[in-house]
Every structure is written in C-alpha cells, then in structure tokens.
Amino acid sequence: MAKDFTYMVTAAPGLEDIVVSEILNKLPQAWIQAQVRGRIMFVTNHPWEELLKLRSIDNLYLHIAWLKIGQYKADLPHLASKIANLNFPEFPLITRAKSNPRVIVNASRSGHHTFSRFDAAAAALEGLADGHGYAPGTKDDHDLHFRLDIMGQDGLFSLKLTSAEFRFRGYRQFSQAALRPPVAHALVWLSEPKDDDIFLDPFCGSGTIPIERAAYPAASITGGDISPEAVETARQNAPEEVEIRLLDACNLEDIQSSSVTSIVSNLPWGKQIGNDEDIEALYRKFLAETNRVLAPSGRAILLTDRHEELTKACRMAQMQCRALYTISLHGMLPTIFSVTHGS
C-alpha cells in the first residue's frame, strides 16, 4: 500500500475553505490536519505529482517536522542541531537526491524574536550541512529547497515541491490587473463547474479566469473584454476551447436571454476606474445585463472590494447578493460574492 505523507499547501489568505474543498474532492481519502491563515496541512497516500492538480494553491510542500524555536538569537544553535538530528521521511525526492545535494532554505517569521528570518534560515542550513551532508546552493542552482515558517515559538520545516512556474502556469502574459491563476481557479472552483455549463467572464482582461475554467469540461467557455489590447492578450494566452470576444459587459446584446449558466468575473475595482459614479453606473448596467442573460438557476461569482456599489446594483436588478469570502490580495481586501436571481 502506498505510504501516507503529510503535505502543506499555501494559498492567498481567505481562500483556505475553497482549497480544502478542492483537496477533499480531488484526493479521495485525504484528511485535513490543520488549517491556518494561508496554509493547509493534509495527509494523503496519493503520489505527490498528483497533488499538482490542486490548482487553487500557490505552492505545495512536503511537511518534515514541527520544531520548538526559542525567542532569542542564542537559541539558533539549538535549532541547527535539531535540524541536524531530524529523520527525514522516505520521500522519493529526498531518497533519490544525489549525494551531497545543494540546498537552499527560505524562512518566514511572525512573533517576537531577537533574530531575523535570515538568521533562522542560516541556522537551518547549518543543521542540514552538519547532520545530512547537504551543501549550500544558490537561488538559481540547487537540488532541494527547504522552508522554515516560524510562528511564535513553533517552526514548521518543509521541503518545497513546486517550482516558481507552477502558480504562474508557465506560459502566460498577464495584464496589469490580472489575477494570479490560483486565485482565478478558486473563483472557478467556487462556481462548481458542470459539464453542460455555458460559462462567461465578461471582464476577462488577459483571460486568467476562462483559461482556468478550461481545466474542466463545459458546453462553452467565453471570455470578453471592452479593451482590444486585453482581447489580443487573452487570445494569445487562451487554449482553443476558450472563445475570446470584444464586448461591453454593460450591453451583452449578442448573448441570448437566460442562456448563461455560470458567470465568474474579477470586476474592475480598487484603483482601476476613475470615480465612484463610473463604478456605480458600470455595476448597475452590468447587473441589469446579468439578470437578463443568466439562466434561472445560474449563478455569478464576482470579485470586488466595492461592496456597497455591488449590493446596490444587485438590489436595483432584483438579484440576490451574498458575500462569501474576503481575501488578501496585494495588500487589498476584495470579497468574493455569489449573485443569483431573486431579491
């Protein structure tokens, strides 16, 4: 029987429940061990490569150990010796690593300490060298990448399994207001994709959301934007099953009434639009169109930090608006809303 390992995944703070739902759905028999801000730990016997189908996560790590960490710089030699004495799991990437692999350690730190995260990373590296014969590598040239998350007196030591390309999906051009693909995926996952979905993102920018929707079957997937440059970029990024159109979300005249089963969109918000009246008018017209094109049991999943304007536009369009999750994104706090028919 395949062996259980404990993993840690990171995600934008606020998306944890969505990531847990994706884990439990895609990895039968996995169990959630812990959920803290921006991190989820779970146990599974699925081969780790299969875990890469979790698309709402930023990164995947193999959990190695919880370590007690002191508060003072003088405690760091103990940290180094604890890491030197660790028994690493019999994990393929570790057991198959060449002898004397080159390694790097990144550390994060929250709480009160008299050492910096760089001091902690250096101590961990010392432990890896002394106890395991590992040699220091560089950011661009290493065989294994460890991570030490220090939260108060506790340290979470793990091995990074995903590369930098994972969360950027390797091949994409992003527009200025583009969502990170894992966040776009979380919105798509929340929409509960179905094989017969007629899917629309009418503010698609560089196409991140419809491209993430293409990870699952659908009757049709359309992205649209009012900017010809965005449409051009989205067309270059999108696979062929995604149709990208030049359109005005306030006037969806080419789209039949009650035909769209699922809308997922990152609306213009934050500093992306001139003034409050513009955004109020935009949301009002878009919600009136949403009311017209959305199928009776359809749902719109919308991301914005303009809570008031969205609620007002929904009220005017006689649609029901529910705030689901507030997420932390580049220092801003937009909310994911679910909008359905009925006031």
Ligand SMILES: C[S@@+](CC[C@H](N)C(=O)[O-])C[C@H]1O[C@@H](n2cnc3c(N)ncnc32)[C@H](O)[C@@H]1O
């Ligand atoms: C927040 S961005 C979307 C970013 C996109 N989710 C991505 O990841 O690239 C909002 C987009 O709405 C577009 N937009 C603004 N007003 C519009 C309108 N009336 N109709 C359609 N698109 C509009 C802008 O051109 C911009 O690309």
